[in-house]
Amino acid sequence: MIHERPGMVQPALIGGIAAGILTAVPFVNCFCCLWIIGGAIVAAYLYNKRTSVPLTPGDGAVLGILTGIAAAVTDSIVSLPFERMNQEFVQRFMTQFSEFVEEMPSGWERWLDQRTGPMSPAWFLLGLLSSAVIYAAFGALGGLIGASIVGRKKGPPPGSPADETNQNPGYRQP
Amino acid sequence: MPEEVPLKKDRDDRARIRKAVLTIYLATAAAFLVWLGGILLAPYLESRSSPWAGLAYFVYKPVCHQIADRSFSCFGRPLAVCARCTGIYLGFLIGLGLYPLLRGWGRPALPAGRVFFLVSAPILLDTAANFLRLWDTPNAGRLVTGILWGTILPFYVMSGLADLVLSRKKRLKSARNCP
Numbered sequence: 046m047i048h049e050r051p052g053m054v055q056p057a058l059i060g061g062i063a064a065g066i067l068t069a070v071p072f073v074n075c076f077c078c079l080w081i082i083g084g085a086i087v088a089a090y091l092y093n094k095r096t097s098v099p100l101t102p103g104d105g106a107v108l109g110i111l112t113g114i115a116a117a118v119t120d121s122i123v124s125l126p127f128e129r130m131n132q133e134f135v136q137r138f139m140t141q142f143s144e145f146v147e148e149m150p151s152g153w154e155r156w157l158d159q160r161t162g163p164m165s166p167a168w169f170l171l172g173l174l175s176s177a178v179i180y181a182a183f184g185a186l187g188g189l190i191g192a193s194i195v196g197r198k199k200g201p202p203p204g205s206p207a208d209e210t211n212q213n214p215g216y217r218q219p
Numbered sequence: 220m221p222e223e224v225p226l227k228k229d230r231d232d233r234a235r236i237r238k239a240v241l242t243i244y245l246a247t248a249a250a251f252l253v254w255l256g257g258i259l260l261a262p263y264l265e266s267r268s269s270p271w272a273g274l275a276y277f278v279y280k281p282v283c284h285q286i287a288d289r290s291f292s293c294f295g296r297p298l299a300v301c302a303r304c305t306g307i308y309l310g311f312l313i314g315l316g317l318y319p320l321l322r323g324w325g326r327p328a329l330p331a332g333r334v335f336f337l338v339s340a341p342i343l344l345d346t347a348a349n350f351l352r353l354w355d356t357p358n359a360g361r362l363v364t365g366i367l368w369g370t371i372l373p374f375y376v377m378s379g380l381a382d383l384v385l386s387r388k389k390r391l392k393s394a395r396n397c398p
Contacts, residue, residue: 068281078282078304079346102329102375103382120281176281183282189375193329 052095053108060088061115061184068116069123081116081180082187085109089191100196102189109188113180120180121173236385237324243380244324247373248315255308262296275299291358302358303346306365313366314373326385327378330371342368 064084067073088108093100100108261275276285279299290297291305298305322328342364348354356364 078307079342081282101382101386102379103386106379106383117281172277172281175278179278179281185379186372186375189329189379190335192379193335193375194332196329 056088056091057111060084061112062119065116065119069120078183081183085112085184085187086191088112090195093195100192105188105192106185109184110181113184117176117180240324258299261299262293265296266294303361303365306362307369310366310369314370327381329378330374338371
């Protein structure tokens with residue numbers, strides 16, 4: 046289904062690794078999904094810089110999907126040490142909090158166990174898989190936005206086979 | 220008489236594009252409604268002490284920080300995504316509603332780059348200012364900047380998916396015609 050053009054992998058890896066790191070680091074990750082979209086826009090820019098053929102929406106989406114998958118793998122690996130830090134922080138905070146509050150909300154210990162329990166390999170793989178699907182969708186969106194921003198700047202040489210894309214108004218902006 | 224052949228081909232092409240775009244639109248809307256429903260399902264399950272609540276929140280964790288202070292509540296529990304993300308998804312829903320009115324069912328075109336910069340400026344400025352602690356936007360403000368940005372996104376999604384599907388169909392057709 047996905048027909049990637051040659052040279053897509055490197056820009057996708059650069060954008061994906063950068064987005065994955067920024068998504069994993071606590072505090073910086075307050076930008077939520079914007080990092081993935083931003084990473085795919087960067088990948089579209091890098092790809093567009095090295096090719097003379099304009100980036101079509103379809104190419105932008107494929108590039109974004111690859112960026113999203115690279116970001117998911119990077120995020121899953123980089124966030125592992127931070128996960129442990131977060132668990133320790135939340136557990137310490139809740140223990141201290143319970144000393145000051147007379148009545149804690151019911152079921153808070155179960156909630157804490159659910160959220161901060163040790164991560165099993167199965168849980169890790171499930172997280173990686175769901176991240177890959179979700180980041181690929183967000184990455185595709187970023188790739189499309191990138192195509193709309195950078196895709197029009199270069200036109201194919203007139204009469205070249207790539208000129209066929211000129212017949213496709215899909216990549217043109219109104 | 221010979222002029223009727225290209226005209227018929229043109230009409231057939233337009234009908235084919237219309238059918239593909241409509242199918243893509245309905246599939247996007249269905250998938251998005253499932254995603255949006257999950258955002259409400261997570262606090263509902265949590266309020267019922269369901270063991271599935273953790274999984275429901277977990278699905279949205281990769282794309283949102285899920286800080287409870289910065290999220291709206293439903294069923295007495297925080298939503299699965301923050302106020303800004305809720306705004307983006309609500310904006311996406313509004314954009315999906317506006318799409319047929321603004322673009323119809325013809326071959327979709329990407330929005331202009333300047334439009335993207337215009338609707339992105341508020342969310343980027345506000346997120347950066349909050350990050351740098353220049354000001355602290357209330358959740359309602361985060362929601363509004365999210366809605367504004369999210370509204371343009373379906374126009375990108377429709378254009379990309381339509382381009383992928385139509386170019387694939389074209390490739391398959393030309394492969395079939397090749398001896």
